[in-house]
Structures are given as structure tokens and as C-alpha cells.
Amino acid sequence: xxxxxxxxxxxxxxxxxxxxxxxxxxxxxxxxxxxxxxxxxxxxxxxxxxxxxxxxxxxxxxxxxxxxxxxxxxxxxxxxxxxxxxxxxxxxxxxxxxxxxxxxxxxxxxxxxxxxxxxxxxxxxxxxxxxxxxxxxxxxxxxxxxxxxxxxxxxxxxxxxxxxxxxxxxxxxxxxxxxxxxxxxxxxxxxxxxxxxxxxxxxxxxxxxxxxxxxxxxxxxxxxxxxxxxxxxxxxxxxxxxxxxxxxxxxxxxxxxxxxxxxxxxxxxxxxxxxxxxxxxxxxxxxxxxxxxxx
Amino acid sequence: xxxxxxxxxxxxxxxxxxxxxxxxxxxxxxxxxxxxxxxxxxxxxxxxxxxxxxxxxxxxxxxxxxxxxxxxxxxxxxxxxxxxxxxxxxxxxxxxxxxxxxxxxxxxxxxxxxxxxxxxxxxxxxxxxxxxxxxxxxxxxxxxxxxxxxxxxxxxxxxxxxxxxxxxxxxxxxxxxxxxxxxxxxxxxxxxxxxxxxxxxxxxxxxxxxxxxxxxxxxxxxxxxxxxxxxxxxxxxxxxxxxxxxxxxxxxxxxxxxxxxxxxxxxxxxxxxxxxxxxxxxxxxxxxxxxxxxxxxxxxxxxxxxxxxxxxxxxxxx
Numbered sequence: 128x129x130x131x132x133x134x135x136x137x138x139x140x141x142x143x144x145x146x147x148x149x150x151x152x153x154x155x156x157x158x159x160x161x162x163x164x165x166x167x168x169x170x171x172x173x174x175x176x177x178x179x180x181x182x183x184x185x186x187x188x189x190x191x192x193x194x195x196x197x198x199x200x201x202x203x204x205x206x207x208x209x210x211x212x213x214x215x216x217x218x219x220x221x222x223x224x225x226x227x228x229x230x231x232x233x234x235x236x237x238x239x240x241x242x243x244x245x246x247x248x249x250x251x252x253x254x255x256x257x258x259x260x261x262x263x264x265x266x267x268x269x270x271x272x273x274x275x276x277x278x279x280x281x282x283x284x285x286x287x288x289x290x291x292x293x294x295x296x297x298x299x300x301x302x303x304x305x306x307x308x309x310x311x312x313x314x315x316x317x318x319x320x321x322x323x324x325x326x327x328x329x330x331x332x333x334x335x336x337x338x339x340x341x342x343x344x345x346x347x348x349x350x351x352x353x354x355x356x357x358x359x360x361x362x363x364x365x366x367x368x369x370x371x372x373x374x375x376x377x378x379x380x381x382x383x384x385x386x387x388x389x390x391x392x393x394x395x396x397x398x399x400x401x402x403x404x405x406x407x408x409x410x411x412x413x414x415x416x417x418x419x420x421x422x
Numbered sequence: 423x424x425x426x427x428x429x430x431x432x433x434x435x436x437x438x439x440x441x442x443x444x445x446x447x448x449x450x451x452x453x454x455x456x457x458x459x460x461x462x463x464x465x466x467x468x469x470x471x472x473x474x475x476x477x478x479x480x481x482x483x484x485x486x487x488x489x490x491x492x493x494x495x496x497x498x499x500x501x502x503x504x505x506x507x508x509x510x511x512x513x514x515x516x517x518x519x520x521x522x523x524x525x526x527x528x529x530x531x532x533x534x535x536x537x538x539x540x541x542x543x544x545x546x547x548x549x550x551x552x553x554x555x556x557x558x559x560x561x562x563x564x565x566x567x568x569x570x571x572x573x574x575x576x577x578x579x580x581x582x583x584x585x586x587x588x589x590x591x592x593x594x595x596x597x598x599x600x601x602x603x604x605x606x607x608x609x610x611x612x613x614x615x616x617x618x619x620x621x622x623x624x625x626x627x628x629x630x631x632x633x634x635x636x637x638x639x640x641x642x643x644x645x646x647x648x649x650x651x652x653x654x655x656x657x658x659x660x661x662x663x664x665x666x667x668x669x670x671x672x673x674x675x676x677x678x679x680x681x682x683x684x685x686x687x688x689x690x691x692x693x694x695x696x697x698x699x700x701x702x703x704x705x706x707x708x709x710x711x712x713x714x715x716x717x718x719x720x721x722x723x724x725x726x727x728x729x730x731x732x733x734x735x736x737x738x739x740x
Binding site: 144145148149151152153155156159160162163165166169177178180181182224227228230231232235236237238240243246247250252253254255256257258259260261262263264265267281283284285291316338341344345347348351352362363366367370389390393394396397400401404405408411412415 | 443446447449450451452453454456457458459460461463464465467468469471472475482483529532533535537543544545546547548549550552553554555556557560561562564565570572575579605608610613614616617637662665666668669672673687690691694695700703704707708710711714715718
């Protein structure tokens with residue numbers, strides 16, 4: 128908003144550059160949007176229409192039954208349900224435990240706080256691959272392999288350094304007098320968190336929820352490692368099963384080509400992320416701007 | 423660079439804490455205890471264990487046997503795939519990170535201007551980054567299909583060029599993954615750049631205008647220095663992320679063709695969960711940790727030359 132006032136008013140140069148930038152924004156935007164359009168368009172095409180040369184720009188006879196047929200090849204709706212359950216458990220656990228830890232780091236003074244926070248920041252640089260093998264060994268010793276517990280439980284213990292960091296950046300902008308005043312009035316520390324901090328930090332909570340949702344919905348490696356049974360599978364791995372089913376023996380058994388269903392599955396995988404983002408995007412951008420990881 | 427807002431200073435009362443202060447301390451520890459427990463159980467413990475495993479001959483579930491430095495020696499001297507995957511990963515990092523960084527900065531500059539429909543275009547640029555990586559990869563495999571794909575179709579139609587095999591060509595597979603990663607440049611890094619741009623004080627530009635500075639001079643002398651902490655943040659996170667590329671390669675090629683896209687984390691994954699060389703995989707993972715740490719430290723050192731630290735506090739980054 129301030130930006131406009133910065134531009135020299137109405138000079139010819141201003142006009143042309145601004146116009147040029149607008150044109151670039153639109154053209155590049157169309158280029159970015161096109162693959163999405165192409166995905167939806169192909170999700171609705173029939174078996175032979177997908178590989179036509181020259182390509183068909185839109186499905187001549189949109190086949191909405193494609194989305195149902197995906198479920199005949201692999202239990203895709205079950206995958207979606209599994210992913211939804213997993214995502215909710217991870218998001219809730221991650222957001223709440225991260226915010227509680229950040230609350231502890233921001234509003235309480237205790238010995239060793241700075242060192243612990245420094246360690247926490249340090250863990251952001253650790254590649255998770257380092258702990259892959261021992262974590263697997265540990266979870267298999269307690270018999271948690273092939274359940275969602277290894278994917279969920281760690282999230283309930285702090286939700287990851289980055290989330291704690293983001294929450295703390297946000298909490299640090301909340302006036303400390305508020306906390307002092309609440310204490311004087313005899314407000315317990317949890318009550319302050321629950322009835323004052325959480326409502327005040329709505330953008331941070333929503334931003335983190337979106338980030339957790341996206342990460343969990345897309346997570347490929349952990350389900351690949353920990354979930355073996357097909358009926359426990361999540362969407363990313365489920366899409367891989369769909370691919371082998373669509374091009375393999377199952378398709379032959381069905382007696383009809385099924386490769387066109389791959390795009391239908393991919394589109395179904397995208398839709399929830401896109402919906403979540405669209406409904407919450409106002410808070411999301413605000414949340415990032417208000418937290419500390421800005422300029 | 424200081425990545426965080428400074429914590430309010432602790433008073434240096436070492437001895438006797440008042441009853442109130444002790445209560446505060448207890449509560450503070452109570453609130454951070456989930457992370458403290460999680461850190462010990464899921465990070466510190468496994469890290470120590472994996473360091474130990476990396477010095478052992480270990481095929482899970484058989485017990486580990488001490489093996490000195492043999493895993494590391496094997497990786498460096500005998501394992502061709504180690505060097506190959508390392509080379510592939512460096513290639514990917516060296517090209518995708520600078521391209522992605524300039525790309526998302528460019529988009530942020532475009533979208534930071536005032537124009538009608540700005541929110542709409544921001545969303546358009548952002549959405550590709552939230553598409554699940556498996557879905558993105560399927561889509562790009564289709565668009566870049568050597569025979570039926572749109573890209574090769576257009577190349578032929580417009581220029582009479584026989585397009586390359588993209589994902590199916592050993593030479594082209596890495597550039598194809600880089601192109602694919604560029605579809606996501608409108609994601610969170612771009613939003614962080616936008617936030618950084620909006621936090622540059624307008625007065626700086628106004629003062630420069632009074633001094634007769636042109637648009638380019640304002641960009642070079644104000645925007646870039648003021649944005650440098652943000653650029654640095656995105657550089658570090660982008661670099662670490664690129665070193666760990668796994669998903670797209672696992673989905674599209676499994677590292678092929680002819681190991682052309684066999685990235686380092688694929689090697690770790692294969693050793694750990696396909697061949698069950700748990701000890702060797704741990705050694706590979708520790709090498710990755712050291713590499714990432716090394717390059718992060720190098721970046722921090724280099725940052726002293728180009729990051730304008732004052733901007734961190736002026737724009738609220740610190």
C-alpha cells in the first residue's frame with residue numbers, strides 16, 4: 128500500500144514499467160496456473176483422450192465417475208480418511224505442544240533458558256535423516272511399526288523446533304505488561320495461556336496449523352517407513368499404489384485401461400490442501416508477516 | 423546473524439532465588455518439558471545411538487558389532503554410489519538454490535506492488551507449493567512425457583525440435599527436477615520475502631528520493647541491504663532443504679535412469695530400509711549432517727561480508 132506512494136507520480140516511465148510488470152505478473156501467473164488446469168482437465172478425460180496428439184485442451188465429455196473409479200483400483204477413500212485422521216492428530220498435537228513450549232520460553236524466567244533455546248535453534252539445522260535408523264529401531268522394539276503412533280507421538284512433544292521458534296517470535300511481540308497485570312489479578316499461568324494468549328495469537332495458530340497440515344498431508348518418507356499394511360496407508364504412498372495398480376495386473380483384470388485415473392487420484396490429493404489454504408489464507412500471510420521470520 | 427528476538431535478560435542472581443522466582447522457574451520448566459523430553463527421547467538419544475551405529479557392522483534386527491571406522495572408509499574409498507549420489511546432490515543444490523532464491527525474490531518484488539487483483543495473483547503463485555509432492559511429480563511426468571507430453575509436443579510444433587527424454591534421460595533428469603522445483607518458488611520463501619519487503623521503512627526511500635536517487639540505485643542501496651537478513655534466512659533454509667531432496671526422485675525415477683537422479687538421501691534410504699545396512703546408513707547420515715553443518719557455517723562466515731545486520735533489528739527480523 129505504501130509502495131504506490133513511493134512511485135514518482137504519473138511520469139511516463141512509471142507508467143510503462145508498471146504496465147510491463149503487470150504484464151509479467153499475469154503471463155507468469157498463467158504459466159504457473161496452467162499445470163493445475165492441466166491436472167484437472169486430464170482428471171476428467173477418458174482412457175484414450177489423455178494421450179491424444181494433438182492434446183485435447185479440455186475434456187470433451189467430462190467423466191466425473193473417474194473419481195469413483197479410482198476407488199475401485201485401490202481403497203483411495205480409505206487412504207484419504209487415514210490421512211485426515213493422521214493430519215488432525217499431528218496438527219493438534221504439534222500446534223498445542225509447540226505453543227506451550229514457546230509460552231514457557233517467552234513468559235518465564237528460569238536458569239538455563241538461553242542455553243536451552245540455543246540448543247533448540249540448533250536442532251533446526253539437523254537433518255532428520257540422522258535419527259532415522261535409531262528411531263526406527265526404537266519404535267520397532269516397542270512394537271509400534273505398522274501403526275500411526277511413530278508418526279504422531281513425537282509431534283506431541285514440542286512439535287518441532289521451527290514451530291516453537293515461530294510461536295516464540297509471535298509471543299515476543301505481545302506486551303509483557305499484559306502478563307504482569309494478569310498475574311497481579313491472580314490469573315493462573317495456564318489460564319493466561321488459554322484465555323489471553325491463544326485468542327491474541329490467532330494468526331500464529333492458524334499459520335502453524337496450515338504448515339502442519341501441508342507437511343503432514345504431503346509427508347512421504349515416514350509413512351513409507353512405518354506403515355506396511357495397505358489399509359493403513361496415506362495418500363502420498365496410496366498414489367504410488369494407485370500408479371502400480373493402474374498400469375499393472377489389476378488393470379488387466381478389470382479388462383479396461385485405467386491410466387487416466389492417475390490424474391484423478393492426484394487431483395483428489397490436492398483438493399483438501401487447496402481448500403484449507405483458500406479458507407485460511409488471510410490469516411496465513413498475516414501470521415508470517417507478524418512472526419519474526421520477516422525481513 | 424541473530425535469528426531471534428533477544429530474550430529479556432536474566433538478572434544475574436545466582437544464589438538465592440525468591441520463592442516467587444522459584445515458582446516461576448518450576449512453571450517454566452513445566453511448560454517446556456514436552457520439548458525437553460522429546461528432545462532427549464527423539465533427538466539427542468537417537469543421535470548418540472546413530473553415531474554409535476555408524477561405527478558398527480549392523481544389520482537390523484541382528485545386534486550391532488563394533489567395526490571401527492570401516493563404514494566411513496568404505497563410503498569414501500569403495501562405494502561408488504556414495505560419490506555419485508553426492509555429486510548429483512551438489513549439482514541439484516548448486517543450481518536449484520540460487521535459481522529458486524532469485525525466482526522467489528523476483529516474484530515477491532512483482533507482487534509487492536500495488537495493483538488490482540494482487541491477492542488473487544499471490545494465491546495463484548502460492549498454490550503450486552502446497553500441491554502434494556507425489557501429485558506434482560505425476561503431473562510433471564505427464565507434462566514432460568517424452569512422447570505424449572505437452573512440452574515435447576510444443577517443441578516439435580513450434581521449433582521442429584525433437585525434445586529430450588526429460589525424466590527418462592540420464593543427462594536431462596537433474597535439470598528436469600530443477601525445473602520442477604521452480605514451480606514451487608511462490609511458496610513460503612516468497613511470502614517471507616514479501617513480509618521482509620513490507621517491513622522496510624518507507625522513510626529510507628523518501629530520503630533517497632530527496633537525494634535524487636533513481637529506481638535502480640534505491641533497489642541496490644536500500645532494498646537489497648535491508649532485505650539481506652531475509653535473503654540469508656531463505657538461503658540457509660533453502661539450501662538445507664535441497665540437500666535433503668528425496669520425494670520427487672523417489673516417485674519419478676527411484677534414482678534412475680542409470681543413477682542420473684540418485685540423490686544422497688535416496689542412498690541413505692535404500693541402505694537403511696531396503697538393504698537394512700543400518701550401521702552403514704547411519705554413517706551416511708552422519709556424513710550428510712557434517713556436510714550440511716559445514717555449508718551452513720560457510721554461509722554464516724560469508725554472511726559477514728554481505729548481510730547488513732542493522733537491518734535485522736530495523737525490520738524486526740532479529
